[in-house]
Amino acid sequence: MKKPERHVFICGSFRGNGESRGVCEKKDGHSLLAYLEGELSDRGMDGYMVSSCGCLKACGEGPILVRYPEGQWYGHLNEGRIDAILDAWSDDDDAVQLQIS
Ligand code: FES
Numbered sequence: 001m002k003k004p005e006r007h008v009f010i011c012g013s014f015r016g017n018g019e020s021r022g023v024c025e026k027k028d029g030h031s032l033l034a035y036l037e038g039e040l041s042d043r044g045m046d047g048y049m050v051s052s053c054g055c056l057k058a059c060g061e062g063p064i065l066v067r068y069p070e071g072q073w074y075g076h077l078n079e080g081r082i083d084a085i086l087d088a089w090s091d092d093d094d095a096v097q098l099q100i101s
Contacts, residue, residue: 004047004048004049005047005048006047006048006049006067006068006069006070007048007049007050007051007067007068007069008036008048008049008050008051008065008066008067008068009050009051009052009053009056009065009066009068010024010029010032010033010036010050010051010052010053010063010064010065010077011024011029011052011053011054011055011056011058011062011063011064011065012024012025012029012030012033012052012053012054013025013026013029013054013055013062014052014053014054014055015054015055016054022055022059022062023059023060023062023063024055024056024059024062024063024064027062027063027077028063029062029063029077030052032063032077032078032079032082033050033052035079035082036050036065036082036086037050039082039083039086040086043086043090045086045089045090056073058073058075058100061075061076061100062075062076062077063075063076063077063078064077064100065077065085067089070094072094072095072099073099073100073101074095074098074099074100075099075100076100081098084098085098
């Protein structure tokens with residue numbers, strides 16, 4: 001396996017027992033995972049790995065994604081915001097205005 005240059009985690013709202021229950025799930029976070037993967041592929045943005053994860057404990061700002069190694073957190077995701085984030089990343093811009101603190 002080739003290690004990714006960057007790893008993006010998108011909240012899947014998973015709890016300790018494996019159930020997906022939480023704000024990000026209620027706001028359709030799972031479909032955003034597929035959308036993000038598709039957009040990265042369509043844009044030829046190689047070097048990214050995308051994974052779903054458990055609750056990131058920022059539920060009030062969900063759905064959430066985090067990009068590493070930068071350690072950047074983005075919230076209130078929808079397809080339009082993902083497009084804006086990927087547009088910025090393509091230009092080596094961190095889309096600071098879309099990040100949460
Ligand atoms: S359910 Fe996504 S941050 Fe908590």
